[in-house]
């Protein structure tokens with residue numbers, strides 16, 4: 226089955242869709258009207274680029290993920306200056322208000338994030354949102370307990386040099402794992418999918434970048450991710466579907482402090498050839 230329908234009455238025969246399809250699945254048909262042969266449908270990744278680039282809006286996907294509200298909206302054209310400031314002022318947020326982010330806001334962010342690119346448009350990322358702050362505190366407790374048992378074992382682990390200070394911080398009432406954030410987003414995917422990790426990192430990067438537009442802030446939860454790879458109690462607490470594993474995780478919530486300036490970074494290291 227072809228995965229798209231091209232309306233011959235609105236098609237201007239410009240041929241853009243033939244050039245755009247990454248797999249070359251759209252062919253020139255009778256009277257130069259493009260079409261997708263039925264047998265090509267199996268190879269379509271449903272990326273939607275044919276629909277997206279068609280100047281006449283003549284292409285209709287059969288796979289039902291169209292977003293007409295957005296298609297009709299003005300294309301916002303962001304200036305490089307505004308984009309540069311927005312992206313550069315993203316900071317890892319490690320101090321949070323106790324104010325809860327509502328589910329609708331989180332869903333709105335994830336509705337944007339689902340547009341992040343993925344290999345072959347596979348879209349392998351699933352989300353577990355730990356919304357309940359009590360459950361986030363439990364993740365911290367389990368991670369610290371796992372760190373304690375690691376320190377009491379002979380196992381070689383790259384985290385061992387930093388663990389004592391993390392445990393000391395926890396024992397003094399701080400949360401060095403989830404930084405007191407009210408929520409945690411876990412990107413998970415089938416363990417057997419070899420490219421899901423990259424896709425998940427891209428999706429989480431989008432999540433972190435989108436968050437400030439909603440007044441939220443986020444921070445990668447590296448210690449939680451490392452613990453989730455080997456700590457059985459943490460795996461059980463997360464309760465991911467069979468065959469899935471944590472790809473990475475991010476704490477988030479409303480930031481306690483405002484970003485007032487942009488810090489320095491290394492210059493871009495570029496080689497031209």
Ligand SMILES: Cc1cc2nc3c(=O)[nH]c(=O)nc-3n(C[C@H](O)[C@H](O)[C@H](O)COP(=O)(O)O)c2cc1C
Pocket residue numbers: 315316317318319402404444445446447448449
């Ligand atoms: C993969 C990854 C894991 C990270 N893990 C943690 C973490 O466990 N705890 C933390 O406080 N920050 C963590 N960070 C945040 C980095 O420390 C932070 O990105 C870096 O210091 C630069 O600061 P900025 O994000 O504010 O620009 C992590 C960042 C990345 C990319």
